[in-house]
Structures are given as structure tokens and as C-alpha cells.
Amino acid sequence: DQQVKQNSPSLSVQEGRISILNCDYTNSMFDYFLWYKKYPAEGPTFLISISSIKDKNEDGRFTVFLNKSAKHLSLHIVPSQPGDSAVYFCAARGTGNQFYFGTGTSLTVIP
Amino acid sequence: DSGVTQTPKHLITATGQRVTLRCSPRSGDLSVYWYQQSLDQGLQFLIQYYNGEERAKGNILERFSAQQFPDLHSELNLSSLELGDSALYFCASSSGGGLYTGELFFGEGSRLTVL
Numbered sequence: 001d002q003q004v005k006q007n008s009p010s011l012s013v014q015e016g017r018i019s020i021l022n023c024d025y026t027n028s029m030f031d032y033f034l035w036y037k038k039y040p041a042e043g044p045t046f047l048i049s050i051s052s053i054k055d056k057n058e059d060g061r062f063t064v065f066l067n068k069s070a071k072h073l074s075l076h077i078v079p080s081q082p083g084d085s086a087v088y089f090c091a092a093r094g095t096g097n098q099f100y101f102g103t104g105t106s107l108t109v110i111p
Numbered sequence: 112d113s114g115v116t117q118t119p120k121h122l123i124t125a126t127g128q129r130v131t132l133r134c135s136p137r138s139g140d141l142s143v144y145w146y147q148q149s150l151d152q153g154l155q156f157l158i159q160y161y162n163g164e165e166r167a168k169g170n171i172l173e174r175f176s177a178q179q180f181p182d183l184h185s186e187l188n189l190s191s192l193e194l195g196d197s198a199l200y201f202c203a204s205s206s207g208g209g210l211y212t213g214e215l216f217f218g219e220g221s222r223l224t225v226l
Contacts, residue, residue: 034214043201043217096167103153
């Protein structure tokens with residue numbers, strides 16, 4: 001049972017434009033959401049997070065939006081850069097500090 | 112460098128065999144998590160330890176077992192290996208604790224190939 005879903009396996013965006021990565025979840029008890037970035041042959045690295053009591057968190061070019069009523073969150077990258085090309089995983093924290101991950105979205109930023 | 116060390120980085124073995132994957136968490140982190148990433152799959156949670164005790168279990172097969180030692184390093188044991196066990200196995204650590212809301216720090220993973 002996939003509690004965190006990323007329905008777009010891949011996304012291509014022109015350099016300088018906005019990248020929007022989406023994530024849906026099913027468990028209303030999740031209290032913390034995170035985005036991770038993964039390059040080939042490396043482990044995932046933390047990018048940005050948001051508490052369930054907020055609806056927006058911004059860090060430089062990265063902004064995460066949370067819509068609790070829709071159980072949906074999104075990651076906006078503006079402007080997109082070629083170095084942003086990677087696989088992005090959405091994750092949610094449940095009870096007992098368990099983290100549930102989506103299947104990832106492969107972002108390609110075209111120069 | 113996340114500070115989480117996993118060994119070996121690559122492992123090739125045959126069906127029916129047993130392997131052990133090792134993880135050293137970041138200095139001071141009490142929680143260790145194991146995840147499996149198969150082809151085209153997300154990160155599947157296997158098991159979590161906190162300060163030597165099992166905290167949560169996910170989709171971990173009975174052929175797999177894990178433990179966390181007093182020095183906080185952890186080992187994931189995979190036995191009676193099958194072709195489908197071929198995957199990337201990630202270890203992650205966090206400081207843990209009741210009010211903890213921070214992120215997980217991942218190692219580079221151990222790539223297991225079962226032939």
C-alpha cells in the first residue's frame with residue numbers, strides 16, 4: 001500500500017523556467033513532509049521540508065507547498081538549472097518517526 | 112558527505128546465499144533506518160532501530176533480519192537470497208527522539224546483485 005505517491009515518473013523543463021514536482025499522500029496523520037534529491041550512484045540528500053501546520057516553506061529557489069485538504073504537496077524550483085537534474089523523492093513522516101517515500105520523479109533541466 | 116557509511120558498496124552473489132550489509136550512522140545519531148530500492152521502485156522502508164532496539168518494521172521479509180549494536184552501527188542480514196532481492200539497500204540515520212522533526216541522512220547505498 002503506497003501511502004505516498006508521485007504519479008509523474010519524469011519531467012523535462014527548460015533552463016530558467018519553473019519546475020513543479022507533485023506528490024500525493026493518503027494518511028492524514030502524517031505530520032512532516034520532506035523532499036529529497038538523488039543523483040546517480042549517490043544516496044538521497046535532504047532538500048527541503050514542511051510541517052503539517054504550515055502551507056508553504058521557501059528556501060532560495062525551492063518552495064514546498066502543502067494542501068492538507070487535498071493531501072497534496074508540491075515542490076517548485078525557480079529558476080530551474082541544469083544542476084537540478086536528478087531524481088526527486090517526496091517523503092512523509094508518520095507515527096514512530098517512520099518515513100514513507102514516493103517512487104520518485106526524474107527531473108531533466110534542458111540547457 | 113552525509114556522514115553515514117555503508118559497506119560494501121557493491122556485492123554480487125548467488126541465489127541461496129547469505130550476505131550482511133553494514134551501516135555506520137552519523138556521529139551521535141541514535142536512529143538507523145534501512146530502505147530497499149528496487150528497479151523503478153521508490154524507497155521501501157524495511158526496518159528502524161533506535162538506540163539498539165527495534166522501533167518499527169516495514170516491508171521486511173522473514174529471510175531478512177537486522178540489528179543495531181551498542182556502538183550504534185547496524186547490520187542488515189539477507190539470507191536465502193533470490194533474484195528479486197537484487198536492489199540498492201540504503202541506510203539512513205537521524206538523531207531520533209520524541210520531538211525530532213529533522214531529516215534522515217542517507218548513506219550511498221549497497222548495491223546487491225543476485226545471480
